[in-house]
Amino acid sequence: MKLTILGCYSATPRIIAHTTSQVLETRGHHFLIDCGEGTQIELRRHKLKFNQIKHIFISHLHGDHYFGLIGLISTFRLLKREVDLNIYGPKGLKEIITLQLKLSNSWTNFNLIFHELDAKDSQCIFEDDKVEVHTIPLDHKVYTNGFLFKEKLFDRKLLIDNAEAKNIDVAYYRKLKQGADVYNKDGVLIKNTEVTTDGRIPKRYAFCSDTAYSEAIIPIIQGVDVMYHESTFLEDQAALCAKTKHSTAKQAAAIANKARVGRLILGHYSSRYKDLEPFKNEAMTVFKQVALAKDGKIFHI
C-alpha cells in the first residue's frame, strides 16, 4: 500500500495548507479518500492520474472534506472521461452534486454512481477479489464515517522445483496458488504446503476522519498496520475539542494503543498551531509509533 497525503489540515484551505484528501494505492486501485477544495490541483501536483481514480470515499459533509468533489467531477467531464466513477458518502451528497450538474446543464458522459451511506454500524461498502472497504462509524457533529481498507489474502507462492519433483500437472498450479491440495499425475494427493509457501501478508489501513474520542471503533480497527487518526487539537484545548467533537493527539494515541495498531499517522491540525512537533510529542507519551501527516508526504505500508 502507498498512501499519499494531498492535504491534512482542518477547516479552511490556505496557501500552503490543504484540507483533507488522501490517495491510497493498493492492489491496482487508487482510492481517493475525502476531497477538500483544491484536491484536483494537488492530484496534478503529485502526478496522480485522474483516470485511475474509480472510487472516492467521503467521510462527512463538512466542507473541508468534500468541497473539491464537484470540481473534480467537472474536470473529469471536461477531460472526456468514460470510466465509471463510484462515490461513497453520506446521504445528501448525491443531491448536492446532481443539483450543480443540473443547473449548469453539464451531465457527465461517464457513469456517476453514488453509494449513499446512513448506517450506524460498520458495513462492507466495496469488495472485489483483492480488496475490501468497510466503514468505521465515528462520533462527530454530523454523520461521519472513517474507512477501513483491507487487502485480501495474496496468492500462495508456488515452489516450482518442488511441484515439478512431485510430478504435478501445470494445469493445477493456479489451484495450488489459491491454497488447494491437488492430485499429481500418478493420482497421489499432494498437500498444498509441500509445494507452496505463504504469499505476501495482506495489509490494512484505517482512515479515521473527524471524531471525538471513541473506543467503539477499536474492535473494527484492531491490529491494523497503519491508522490515520485526526488530532485537531492538543490537550491544551481539551474543552474546545470536546465541544467540537474532535480529538487531541493524546486521545488519538490512546486509540492507537488500545487497538494495538502498527503505526499512527496524525493529521487534521487546527491552524492555531504553527508548529506540529508538539502533536507528535504529546501522542508519544501514550504510543511510540507516531508519524505526522504533512501535505505531499508519502507513506509506504
Add this chain to the structure above:
Amino acid sequence: MKLTILGCYSATPRIIAHTTSQVLETRGHHFLIDCGEGTQIELRRHKLKFNQIKHIFISHLHGDHYFGLIGLISTFRLLKREVDLNIYGPKGLKEIITLQLKLSNSWTNFNLIFHELDAKDSQCIFEDDKVEVHTIPLDHKVYTNGFLFKEKLFDRKLLIDNAEAKNIDVAYYRKLKQGADVYNKDGVLIKNTEVTTDGRIPKRYAFCSDTAYSEAIIPIIQGVDVMYHESTFLEDQAALCAKTKHSTAKQAAAIANKARVGRLILGHYSSRYKDLEPFKNEAMTVFKQVALAKDGKIFHI
C-alpha cells in the same frame, strides 16, 4: 478603480492557472466578481481582506466561475464574520449554497442575502451614493450576465479662497460640493461654477464573462474606461468557439472597437494555448489598447 485578477483561465484549475475571479476596488467597495475553486486561497495570497468583501457577483453557474463560493462562505463563517454578505447570481445559486449549509448543519452567523437574477435585459442590481452595478446580459450556453460597475459623480472640488472671498457661510460648502448654487451672507446668489471646479472623473468598468460574440451588449458598455472580455479561443478555433458559445480574441476586440472602450483586457484562455501573446496580437489587428489578464496582475483604472 483598482482591479486585481485572481484567476483568468477557463474550465479547470491547475497548479499555476486559476479559474475566473477578480476583485474590483472602487469608492470604498471591494467587489468580488466570480469565484472559481480556490478563490479564497488567491484572496489570501494577494492579501485582500475577507471582511471588506460585502458583495459577490456570479456571472453564471459553470463551475469555473463559482465552485469556490461555498468554500469562501464557509471560511467567512469559521472566521466568525458578522458583516452582511450580498450575493448576486443566477436563479439556483441560493439553492446550491443553502443545501450545502443545511446538510453540514453549518448556518452562517452573518446575513447571507441572495439577489437571484433571471432578467433578460440589463438591470441595476446595486446602487448606493457612490456606485451603481448593472447586469450585461450575455449569450452563453447557460443564463449568464456580465457586470457594469459605474462610479457616480464625485463631489465638485471647492475653491476655498474663492468661497471665502465671496463671503459664503461654511454651512453651505457641502451643498456647493454637490453642485448647488447658494446665497452668500449678503443675500447674493453665487453660481456654483464661480467657487468650484469639476471633481474627479467617474470611471466605468465592464466585466464581460463567458459569451458568444454579441453586439447586443454594445449600447450597455459604450465608452467604458476598461472592458474585460473573455477570449477563450483564437480564430484558429472559430468553429469550436461558436459551438461552445465563447469568443475569440478578435471578436472581443471587435466589440471593444465598436463600443469605443478605453482599454480591453482579455482573459478566460483555453488551456490548449501555452503562449498568451497570440491573443494580444490577434486582438490588436482590430483594436490597439489591449492588455492580457494574468493571475495576480493588477490594473489601475
